[in-house]
Amino acid sequence: MVRENCGVVGIFSSGGDNVVPMAIDALRALQHRGQEAWGIAVPGRAPVRRLGLVSAAAGEFDEMSRLFSSSAAIGHVRYSTVGRSSLENAQPLKVADLCVAHNGTLSGASEVAAMAGGCTFTPQASSDTLAAARRLVELMSKAPGLGRALSVLRDEMAGSYCFAFLAGDGSVYAARDPRGFRPMVLGSRAGGRVRVVASESAALSAIGASLERDVRPGEIVRLGAAGLESETFAREDRTAHCSFEFTYFAHPSSTMEGKSVYLARRAIGAGLAKKFPLREADLVIPVPDSARPAALGYARELGIPFDEGLIKDRYSKKGPLRSFIEPRQDDRVEINRWIIPIRQIVEGRHVVVIDDSLVRGTSSRAIVAALRGAGARRISMLVTYPPIQHPCYAGIDFPSRAELAAHSDLPDQSLEAVTERVRADIGADFLGYNDAGNLARAVGIDESSMCFTCHTGDYATLGVTPAHAARGDPGAR
Ligand code: SF4
Structure with missing residues (x-):
């Protein structure tokens, strides 16, 4: 399992605007959530990904915006947690027609339950995002619908997730886990012609979009030719908004959960x-x-x-x-x-x-x-x-x-x-x-309604209790 607390963005214009420059600016505004790698994906192309800060590639922005010109895009800034960043680990990832950008940590529920010591010492053979994307594509091949596929996936994996997806038809989707660990907001500009989802409202401000609301825990939204569509793929009794976002992680200019x-x-x-x-x-x-x-x-x-x-x-x-x-x-x-x-x-x-x-x-x-x-x-x-x-x-x-x-x-x-x-x-x-x-x-x-697990050690919010052991202890990996 590779842990990622990152920033994601998804933008769709129903008026044919080239949203790639907006995606780049939005990612720059999310740089505090990940400073090791970044990338964007547009329909019909392999995602473009780079190591380092978004601004380090400023000399490429004009050409990138021209070559990748599109009315739909998703993007990602990456904060990896294991070893050095590599381009293979950068996102968005593409599996079949589905491009995925992920903020959070996902793992098989049984793997989390057996986990010892902390994520740093877990096997790194594969990316959680890639595993989730492959499973979603497999589920959708059997029965259409990203929301339906997510409702299956949520029972198979534990953790937190905010996803931005780019589907083969050019629609942008965004989904938030049913506990709402990580933030995700929805906004628009140009009178609703351009719709945006992002990890934080700071990204909306950066591109002149207004904050409309949070993406609700357990909700998947679709930004496409039909406008904004919403579906609930999972329900939980209570939320577990990450309290650490409020003291450290989020940008001070952001509004999260209405705060x-x-x-x-x-x-x-x-x-x-x-x-x-x-x-x-x-x-x-x-x-x-x-x-x-x-x-x-x-x-x-x-x-x-x-x-x-x-x-x-x-x-x-x-x-x-x-x-x-x-x-x-x-x-x-x-x-x-x-x-x-x-x-x-x-x-x-x-x-x-x-x-x-x-x-x-x-x-x-x-x-x-x-x-x-x-x-x-x-x-x-x-x-x-x-x-x-x-x-x-x-x-x-x-x-x-x-x-x-x-x-x-x-x-x-x-x-x-x-x-x-x-x-x-x-x-x-x-x-x-x-x-x-x-x-x-x-x-x-x-x-x-908030998560304080790193303080209390009560993993009930996760739905799975990991096994604990310190590095060097018997059983620690
Ligand atoms: S409060 Fe602590 S344990 Fe819970 S999601 Fe945030 S950092 Fe993780």
């Missing part, structure tokens, strides 16, 4: 201030960039000055990249090396540092050390996401449990003890984690 990500992050910061009111602090600084709205919310709530004490160097080789979604540890370290403290801001001060998450501890250790080096008197680290103690099997690349900073082999170890251990590990003077209830309240979605 502004930016405002949600600011409210999360204000909620954190109620939980940890460090009024004696001199200033509040964010870890750039995702934590900035939360730091602002925290500072405003307590009336403490907000400032930029850490600057991400955009001009270094990896400056524009997000460290967490880089697959290699040395690349993550390299990115964090270029988060630079501003001595004049932090020297001699008690600094509250707001971060969006603490996964391996790589960036926290580097940031605390850098602030100490710049003369900070006291460093209080507050994390907007609760302790991540379990792997994600629904599309986010958390490492095996043993690599998670907050993982504990002691089942009864208290949250306080875990927090103290992590605090000592990263070298901060104080560490405070948010909790699920506080986060959900700030977002404005009921806690029971």
Whole structure:
């Protein structure tokens, strides 16, 4: 199983507009969801795929738009989770007449149940997206209808998925898993002549399209000559929207599940201030960039000055990249090396540092050390996401449990003890984690309608309980 938390887009114009330039711009707006490879597919052609950032191929855009000119297209940006990216793993994939772009993680339900240690240590022989696409094509060869085929597939595979499909007749389809783990939205421009589906509304904004609504969990929509058609292929009692999207993954300008990500992050910061009111602090600084709205919310709530004490160097080789979604540890370290403290801001001060998450501890250790080096008197680290103690099997690349900073082999170890251990590990003077209830309240979605499995270890939302083992343990792969 190859894990992918990526970005997908699908565009159809009923007026014959060439949508390829729009697809490219939409993918650029989804770059934060995947920075390793990208691609687009149009009817009747093999998908075009490239490694690296979309912008790295800017010199090709005009020719690509001319050669691939089409009124229907799907696209994909890839955040792989295993080893180096290769072009074979880039998407969209094409199986028979069906092109597929996938955001999420899919695996056979039995494979997930037998999984140990975290996705990193699972067999990589085949792509989950390719397996799903082949199965869908096989099912449709027996009985037509993508919705019907998806309703069969959902019982055979576990995980999360948002799909954009391009069918042989030029129709664009989009489907979202019945728990709604990953976001997906529907929009339009030019009075509905151009219809768009995308992982996030940031992609709609980038091409001048308006957000109409979320694609509903368990819904498949078709954008084609007949306009917008919708079908429900699966129903679940409750949703499991990924809470991590709200603190880290999604673009701050996006609206998901009817909630502004930016405002949600600011409210999360204000909620954190109620939980940890460090009024004696001199200033509040964010870890750039995702934590900035939360730091602002925290500072405003307590009336403490907000400032930029850490600057991400955009001009270094990896400056524009997000460290967490880089697959290699040395690349993550390299990115964090270029988060630079501003001595004049932090020297001699008690600094509250707001971060969006603490996964391996790589960036926290580097940031605390850098602030100490710049003369900070006291460093209080507050994390907007609760302790991540379990792997994600629904599309986010958390490492095996043993690599998670907050993982504990002691089942009864208290949250306080875990927090103290992590605090000592990263070298901060104080560490405070948010909790699920506080986060959900700030977002404005009921806690029971969101996924917090990487914090709680309760895999009921997935419908399958993976076997756990740390790397090196007997049974770990
Ligand atoms: S386990 Fe965590 S990262 Fe994965 S879907 Fe659930 S909340 Fe999101």
